Amino acid sequence: MKEISSPINELVINRINKKLLDERLLKGIKFKSITGEQWFRNYDNWYRITAFANPHKTPYTELKILFDNENELKSLLNNTLKIFYGIGMGETETLIIKWDLENTKYSEVIAVDAIDIFIKNFVQILRNLKYSHPNSEIIFRGVNDLFENLNKDDLFFSESKFENATHISFGNTIGNFEQQKEIFTIFQKNMKKGDQLLLGIHLNKFPEKTLSEYANNTLFKKLVLNSIKLEGELNWKYNKHDARVEAWFGDILAFQSKKYDLKKFLKFVKEFGLNPIKTFEHQEFAVVLLKKENQ
Ligand SMILES: C[S@@+](CC[C@H](N)C(=O)[O-])C[C@H]1O[C@@H](n2cnc3c(N)ncnc32)[C@H](O)[C@@H]1O
Numbered sequence: 490m491k492e493i494s495s496p497i498n499e500l501v502i503n504r505i506n507k508k509l510l511d512e513r514l515l516k517g518i519k520f521k522s523i524t525g526e527q528w529f530r531n532y533d534n535w536y537r538i539t540a541f542a543n544p545h546k547t548p549y550t551e552l553k554i555l556f557d558n559e560n561e562l563k564s565l566l567n568n569t570l571k572i573f574y575g576i577g578m579g580e581t582e583t584l585i586i587k588w589d590l591e592n593t594k595y596s597e598v599i600a601v602d603a604i605d606i607f608i609k610n611f612v613q614i615l616r617n618l619k620y621s622h623p624n625s626e627i628i629f630r631g632v633n634d635l636f637e638n639l640n641k642d643d644l645f646f647s648e649s650k651f652e653n654a655t656h657i658s659f660g661n662t663i664g665n666f667e668q669q670k671e672i673f674t675i676f677q678k679n680m681k682k683g684d685q686l687l688l689g690i691h692l693n694k695f696p697e698k699t700l701s702e703y704a705n706n707t708l709f710k711k712l713v714l715n716s717i718k719l720e721g722e723l724n725w726k727y728n729k730h731d732a733r734v735e736a737w738f739g740d741i742l743a744f745q746s747k748k749y750d751l752k753k754f755l756k757f758v759k760e761f762g763l764n765p766i767k768t769f770e771h772q773e774f775a776v777v778l779l780k781k782e783n784q
Contacts, residue, residue, distance in 0.1 A: 490597075490646050493615045493627040501608055501631035504638065510603065518717065522742040525665030526603035526635060527716040529577070534712040539578050547660050550774040551581050551689040558769050558776075563588045565767065565778060569685065570597040570654040572644055574636050575662035576607040581689065583614050585657065586627065590618065594625040597651060599644055605633040636675050644679055656680060659689035659776075664733075664747035673761045682784040686763060687776065693732040693748035694773040700727040703734050703746070710736075713744040751775055 491500050510530060517523040529535050539548055555562060566585065573582050582600070589596035598615065602608050608631040615627050632643050644654070656676055666672040676686055691699070703709050704725035713723055713736050724737040728745075736744035754777070755765050763779040 490628045490648050491630065493598075493612065493619060493629045495629075497609065497612060500612060500629055501605070501633055502643070503605060504632070504634040505603055505605075514717070518741060521740055522667055523717060523744065525662070528665075528712050528744060529604045529607070529716075531712070531715045532604055532606050534708065534715060535577055538706075538708045538712060547689065547691055547774065548578060548580055550771055551659050551776055552584065554689075554769045554771050554774065554776045555581060555584055557771070559588070561767070562778075563592060566655050566685070566687070567592055568651055570599065570646065570649055570651045572599045572601070572654050572656045572679075574601050574656065574658040575660065576600050576602045576611045577660055579607065579611045579614050581659040582611065582657070583618060586615060587618060587622075590622040590625045590627070594622065595628075595650070596626075597628045597646055597649055599630045599632065601632045601634065601636060601639060601643075603633070603635050608633055636672070639675070639679060641679070653681070653683040653685070655685040655687055657687045659687075661689060661691040661746060663688060664691060664749070665745070666747075667742070667745055669747065669757070673758065673763075676763075677761045677781075680781045682781060684781050685766070686779040686781070688779070689774070689776050690749045690754065691746070692770075692773045692775055693750055696727045696729070696732075696748070699748060699773070700725060700734055703736070709744075713738075717741070717743050748773075749775075751777075 513524055514527050571585055576582060586596050586598055600608055600611050619625055619627055628646060663672050710723055714720060717738060726735045728735050732748050734746045735742060758779055762781055762783055764782050766778040766780050769776045
């Protein structure tokens with residue numbers, strides 16, 4: 490168990506590198522479907538897209554939902570290890586840790602991301618959080634790898650104070666998986682009885698408006714084209730069958746982001762033994778808390 494002020498090389502396990510990510514890109518091009526981590530490799534594009542003035546509102550609406558329901562969420566998440574899948578800017582993630590420090594001056598955090606700069610910046614954010622909460626302790630591990638490669642040891646502190654974990658994925662990150670079963674099988678494998686899953690999702694309430702927010706945003710075009718290292722035009726579509734915004738580069742599915750029908754979603758997660766505890770909605774976004782009741 491390492492405290493957040495430990496040297497960074499002791500805090501973060503680096504298992505993925507440029508070569509392995511390049512191989513995944515080539516595989517994606519060969520099989521005509523690009524995997525989600527590729528869009529974040531040029532992280533500067535993501536920082537620009539999520540800058541507040543931009544129409545990409547997901548993290549900010551999730552922040553609003555978290556602020557509006559602070560007391561209830563604080564008590565639901567209290568006394569659990571926090572495991573984050575996908576950090577990006579890390580704003581919603583930071584708020585959850587801040588609540589722990591306000592409650593108990595103590596937090597245990599595991600952050601997983603394929604892009605190492607996001608984890609490194611998150612370490613700095615958490616160090617800053619510690620300065621603003623004197624005498625508090627943050628136990629941290631960063632795992633710079635794909636969600637697909639996680640194993641149980643990555644997600645476990647031997648001297649943990651907590652029996653259970655809350656697995657957390659904000660920013661509609663789960664929507665970047667072409668096969669939804671894939672990401673839920675990963676959660677199912679990593680969760681034990683009594684663990685919770687907190688997800689931020691984008692709902693499919695306004696497909697046309699949502700599509701135009703992607704298609705008319707030149708920053709998104711840049712994010713997608715940079716990730717496949719190609720130049721040209723993208724063909725943006727709303728795939729009604731799968732409720733998905735898609736960007737096609739010729740016959741390559743270069744980007745996709747699933748949007749959810751809340752009712753269908755809550756039925757779908759039951760297949761993975763996940764029961765809804767609480768759902769919070771604002772406009773076309775939702776934060777959903779689920780629990781694994783059985784092993
Ligand atoms: C849509 S962003 C969301 C970031 C943050 N949670 C937020 O709400 O702003 C997705 C994040 O997950 C990471 N990511 C996407 N697919 C991944 C994968 N398969 N394995 C590991 N990290 C992944 C990206 O690098 C990025 O930081």
